[in-house]
Amino acid sequence: MNKNNSSTVTAKPGLGLNAWMIAGLLFFTVPMFSAFIFSVQVGDGTYTLGAYRRMISDPGFGEALWISARLAILTVAIAIGIMVPTVTWLHIRAQRAKRIVEFITLLPLIIPPVVIALGFLGSMPLWLKDSVYMLVFAYVVLSMPYTFRSIDTGLSAIDVKTLVDAARGLGASWRQVMVSIIGPNIQSAIFGAIFLTVALVLGEFVISNLLLWSTLPVWMALVGMSDAEGAVALSVMSLVFVWLLLMLLSSLNRRRKVRVNVGGLS
Amino acid sequence: MTEQIQSRNVVAAIPNGGDSRSRRQTSNLRKNLFDYSGLIPFFVFATLFIGGPTFAVIFNAFLSNEGSWTLANVQLAFTDVYYLSLLSSLKLALASASTGVIFGLAIAYGVAISGKPKLQKIVSTASGVFANTGGVPLAFFFIAAIGNYGLVTVGLQKVGIDIYSGSFTLFGFSGLVLVYLYFQIPLMIIVVYPALEGIKSEWREAAVNLGASKALYWRYVGIPILTPAVIGSFFLLFASAFAAYATANVLTQGTIPLLPLQVGTLVSGDVVADQANVGFAMGLVMIVVVGIAMTFYTYLDRRASRWRKR
Structure with a gap:
């Protein structure tokens, strides 16, 4: 019997592979479809978008979305505002400092978010702890591993030094260099960093929950305690949005490979 | 790059050879300082928002309620x-x-x-x-x-x-x-x-x-x-x-x-x-x-x- 089995497997090498693929496909799609159907099904077997309507019209939804949106915009602005000039500078002047800067940006992967929340509570001044905007600084920290890597990859693909020297030699100010030269050349890398940061802020639960701010995921968890359909509907909406962002991101990554080598012009 | 060339020219223009070495060192130092100055915003941010919180966790882990140093917290973390x-x-x-x-x-x-x-x-x-x-x-x-x-x-x-x-x-x-x-x-x-x-x-x-x-x-x-x-x-x-x-x-x-x-x-x-x-x-x-x-x-x-x- 055993021998028989193994001979069939060697005869059709595709078979085992397909079983894995199907199992994997089921594992990743069943929760997704279950969630969608769960959110639109009513007890008597009919379907309705009632749970979605109920959630969107809830005043808590607007408030949570508004907090999360403000946090996302500010986090993106600060993260990009710090990381793009810093990484550009690393490429043109301070290559030797690259390893230490990269190490620092990777620290948030070693310090779990729950510990970052603890540390913020233990080190920030009271006026900042009382403000929802303290979350922005925590989120910029959390985004650093991704923003650094994305922008660094983008800059590595172009000849930054030549571009900057040429622009400076022609009399451009540093602001002009960043906005008109570096920015457009690493556009897709910057968009990639923005998407990842937005996805991160919209999904972040630990820190906002512990600091008692009702962001989207925190409100979602709260809804889930009394209204399972509503919470599942919210989860579907938020994950679909994040997935769209991430899919856009991976299509950007693919396009990045076929870019014109600007450095070759000089 | 341009900075480097400029500073080298400055050094070369100085006639007194014995003096040039120390001058080159100071200008190198100045160039290094300039090179790293662009990283100041990042390091300030990292110190405040990564360094500060991390330090607070480590510091408080070894601090008793009365404010003296202690290993009791860490020991407690390994009990019950x-x-x-x-x-x-x-x-x-x-x-x-x-x-x-x-x-x-x-x-x-x-x-x-x-x-x-x-x-x-x-x-x-x-x-x-x-x-x-x-x-x-x-x-x-x-x-x-x-x-x-x-x-x-x-x-x-x-x-x-x-x-x-x-x-x-x-x-x-x-x-x-x-x-x-x-x-x-x-x-x-x-x-x-x-x-x-x-x-x-x-x-x-x-x-x-x-x-x-x-x-x-x-x-x-x-x-x-x-x-x-x-x-x-x-x-x-x-x-x-x-x-x-x-x-x-x-x-x-x-x-x-x-x-x-x-x-x-x-x-x-x-x-x-x-x-x-x-x-x-x-x-x-x-x-x-x-x-x-x-x-x-x-x-x-x-x-x-x-x-x-x-």
Whole structure:
């Protein structure tokens, strides 16, 4: 019997592979479809978008979305505002400092978010702890591993030094260099960093929950305690949005490979 | 570059040779200072918002309520419920990482040898998306599927299968291991795929030409090349499961003690007064555990990258 089995497997090498693929496909799609159907099904077997309507019209939804949106915009602005000039500078002047800067940006992967929340509570001044905007600084920290890597990859693909020297030699100010030269050349890398940061802020639960701010995921968890359909509907909406962002991101990554080598012009 | 040339010209223009060396040093120093000045905003930010909080955790972990130095907090973190939560977090991370490694490796290997570029593209995009899926929504997805009233649970009950008849529950240890696989498997695929791609068919041909059987090829070529990548990935998955908070918080509601949840409880202030700083001590323990895992990952990843396709 055993021998028989193994001979069939060697005869059709595709078979085992397909079983894995199907199992994997089921594992990743069943929760997704279950969630969608769960959110639109009513007890008597009919379907309705009632749970979605109920959630969107809830005043808590607007408030949570508004907090999360403000946090996302500010986090993106600060993260990009710090990381793009810093990484550009690393490429043109301070290559030797690259390893230490990269190490620092990777620290948030070693310090779990729950510990970052603890540390913020233990080190920030009271006026900042009382403000929802303290979350922005925590989120910029959390985004650093991704923003650094994305922008660094983008800059590595172009000849930054030549571009900057040429622009400076022609009399451009540093602001002009960043906005008109570096920015457009690493556009897709910057968009990639923005998407990842937005996805991160919209999904972040630990820190906002512990600091008692009702962001989207925190409100979602709260809804889930009394209204399972509503919470599942919210989860579907938020994950679909994040997935769209991430899919856009991976299509950007693919396009990045076929870019014109600007450095070759000089 | 231009700065360098300018400063060199300045030095050359100075007639007194004996003096030029010290001048060159000061101008080099000035150039170095200028070179690093552009990094000031980053370092200020990092000091305030990474350094500050990290320092606060370490500092408070060794501080008693009266403000003197003590090891009592750290000792307390290794007793009673705190110790139990450390153990169950380690157990969860171990179970989740090893299952993630096995399934992720199996799928990645299947995709790598399939020779279908379209499939490979789809799997790599999907892995990137699912590896970033976690948190609260993931918990509700699984509640909708295999919760007490989940679609799969109810559907299987209709055909006479009760997934809750045994020891399985979504809201306990086994459920967390299963749910974490949703981001662990894709993460494993992402990190191990380059290593699988790096295995060159020439090596197998060479081994076969020299008379090696399939088993011998794997024993002396395939497995030794893959081992650093696989073990390294294990440590990455371990760290990600060990630190995960949101999904566990929604699913277990504190029914099983886990270190991140324990730290969270202490942050929100439900705590006996004399144990106020034990949260910081547990935070320190978390940093140490994740730090060790990530160090192993980085080291093994560097070793594995030697064989990677360039």
